[in-house]
Amino acid sequence: MLTLSKYVLLDLLRNRSVLIYTVVLGILSISLLSLGDQSSKGLLSLLNITLLFVPVITMLFATIYFFNSLEFIELLLCQPVKRSRVLLSEYFGMTLSLSASYIAGVGIPLFLKVSGAISWMLVITGVLLTFIFTALSLLVFVLFRDKTKGIGAAIVIALFFTLLFDGLVMAFIFSFSDYPIDKPLLGMMAFNPVDLARVLMLLQLDVAVLMGYSGALFKKFLGSATGSIFSIACMIGWIVVPLILSVRIFRHKDL
Amino acid sequence: MMEISQLTKSFGRFRALDQISLSLQEGQAVSLLGPNGSGKTTLIKSILGMVIPETGTISIDKQIVKRDWNYRSRIGYMPQIGRYPDNMTIEQVINMITEIRKDKVTPDRELYEGFELDRIRKKKMRTLSGGTRQKVSACLAFLFSPDIYILDEPTAGLDPVANEILKKKIVKECARGKLTLITSHVLNDLEGLTSHIIYLQDGKVRFYQSVETLQELTGETRLNGVVAHLMQNDLKNKENIPC
Numbered sequence: 001m002l003t004l005s006k007y008v009l010l011d012l013l014r015n016r017s018v019l020i021y022t023v024v025l026g027i028l029s030i031s032l033l034s035l036g037d038q039s040s041k042g043l044l045s046l047l048n049i050t051l052l053f054v055p056v057i058t059m060l061f062a063t064i065y066f067f068n069s070l071e072f073i074e075l076l077l078c079q080p081v082k083r084s085r086v087l088l089s090e091y092f093g094m095t096l097s098l099s100a101s102y103i104a105g106v107g108i109p110l111f112l113k114v115s116g117a118i119s120w121m122l123v124i125t126g127v128l129l130t131f132i133f134t135a136l137s138l139l140v141f142v143l144f145r146d147k148t149k150g151i152g153a154a155i156v157i158a159l160f161f162t163l164l165f166d167g168l169v170m171a172f173i174f175s176f177s178d179y180p181i182d183k184p185l186l187g188m189m190a191f192n193p194v195d196l197a198r199v200l201m202l203l204q205l206d207v208a209v210l211m212g213y214s215g216a217l218f219k220k221f222l223g224s225a226t227g228s229i230f231s232i233a234c235m236i237g238w239i240v241v242p243l244i245l246s247v248r249i250f251r252h253k254d255l
Numbered sequence: 256m257m258e259i260s261q262l263t264k265s266f267g268r269f270r271a272l273d274q275i276s277l278s279l280q281e282g283q284a285v286s287l288l289g290p291n292g293s294g295k296t297t298l299i300k301s302i303l304g305m306v307i308p309e310t311g312t313i314s315i316d317k318q319i320v321k322r323d324w325n326y327r328s329r330i331g332y333m334p335q336i337g338r339y340p341d342n343m344t345i346e347q348v349i350n351m352i353t354e355i356r357k358d359k360v361t362p363d364r365e366l367y368e369g370f371e372l373d374r375i376r377k378k379k380m381r382t383l384s385g386g387t388r389q390k391v392s393a394c395l396a397f398l399f400s401p402d403i404y405i406l407d408e409p410t411a412g413l414d415p416v417a418n419e420i421l422k423k424k425i426v427k428e429c430a431r432g433k434l435t436l437i438t439s440h441v442l443n444d445l446e447g448l449t450s451h452i453i454y455l456q457d458g459k460v461r462f463y464q465s466v467e468t469l470q471e472l473t474g475e476t477r478l479n480g481v482v483a484h485l486m487q488n489d490l491k492n493k494e495n496i497p498c
Contacts, residue, residue, distance in 0.1 A: 069340065
């Protein structure tokens with residue numbers, strides 16, 4: 001698996017898109033962090049950028065890359081290697097290089113300007129989101145035969161989790177506002193990795209109460225530590241479940 | 256050596272392979288013939304495990320091939336259209352496959368040298384012509400001296416010199432007791448190469464016979480004539496040829 005991942009990584013390093021992604025993230029974080037004196041404001045803006053950009057770009061880029069490397073996968077599959085190994089090395093090559101870009105683009109400026117637990121948390125959140133959305137792209141890749149349809153599905157999924165889901169939650173809150181819906185709402189949060197990431201960060205920032213319903217709920221019901229553990233566990237679930245599903249589907253896929 | 260029994264595969268409603276049973280021995284050079292869409296490539300891909308058949312089994316040396324991917328180290332495969340990662344050079348592709356296969360054999364570089372790939376080994380796969388890609392594919396198929404060769408349209412797109420080199424290599428490997436499975440529409444290229452012919456139509460085996468038997472049966476000497484004769488006459492009353 002290491003051998004295969006190595007070749008995927010080498011191929012990605014030759015790809016300019018990853019480099020551009022790193023540079024864009026770097027420029028954004030440097031400019032946001034040097035805007036004001038208060039680092040917490042810069043951190044919040046950076047969080048919002050992470051929550052919007054990372055899912056969409058990871059999802060799109062990974063899906064396109066997976067579909068483009070179909071040749072590579074076919075070449076490998078006539079060799080004596082296990083199917084799941086080929087797929088997982090594609091995944092890890094991809095997700096590791098995107099995580100590296102995130103760490104280089106956001107992590108390094110953060111550690112230089114604002115060090116501390118909060119910076120660590122933001123980097124971990126971003127990396128977790130990268131892992132999650134690369135896993136979702138892998139699932140899209142094994143489910144769709146057609147590249148165009150696959151990319152369409154990737155866009156829909158990314159937008160669903162970054163924008164649409166919140167709208168649905170709002171609609172849910174409005175229509176059931178007469179009932180005690182706090183607990184079901186907590187459950188709903190677990191179904192959106194972006195919300196989980198937001199909660200994870202906000203619990204660290206002490207502005208949880210100011211930043212919307214979900215943050216306040218988590219703080220109230222779970223407290224900081226349990227809340228963080230809960231959301232990290234859910235996010236790991238969001239990585240593992242799509243991966244297992246992809247491997248299972250890929251085992252029976254005709255190429 | 257290779258035993259295929261009751262192999263069936265459909266894509267949606269279309270039956271690509273319909274209850275195929277074949278038994279192939281070492282030393283045979285088998286030509287897989289049939290019209291377009293008759294299931295040749297699907298059969299090859301099922302042997303390679305790239306297409307998962309619904310029912311039926313494939314076994315190599317009595318060992319049933321299913322989830323056990325190790326058997327692929329005994330197969331050298333040359334695809335119809337060699338598709339390679341664009342950004343890799345010829346050298347990198349060959350090194351990568353060598354690294355993955357972990358075969359302990361010394362690589363058979365006869366074709367690599369014959370095709371003079373050494374001169375262009377730094378070229379990116381993207382920039383190669385169709386024929387050169389074919390050369391790389393052929394090279395990879397023969398690199399590890401496997402027991403079974405599966406060549407899908409090996410000669411399409413090769414220039415006459417390369418064609419001759421490849422044909423000589425195939426004959427040589429057959430003489431060493433390897434099993435070779437070739438598909439081709441260019442029957443002239445198969446002349447003097449094949450020992451047996453499998454004819455597929457609509458996912459079924461129409462006949463599987465040695466070339467000598469077929470020559471006797473049809474009274475033709477050239478492969479072209481034999482196949483043309485069979486396609487025109489005997490397919491109408493299929494029962495004539497024993498399988």
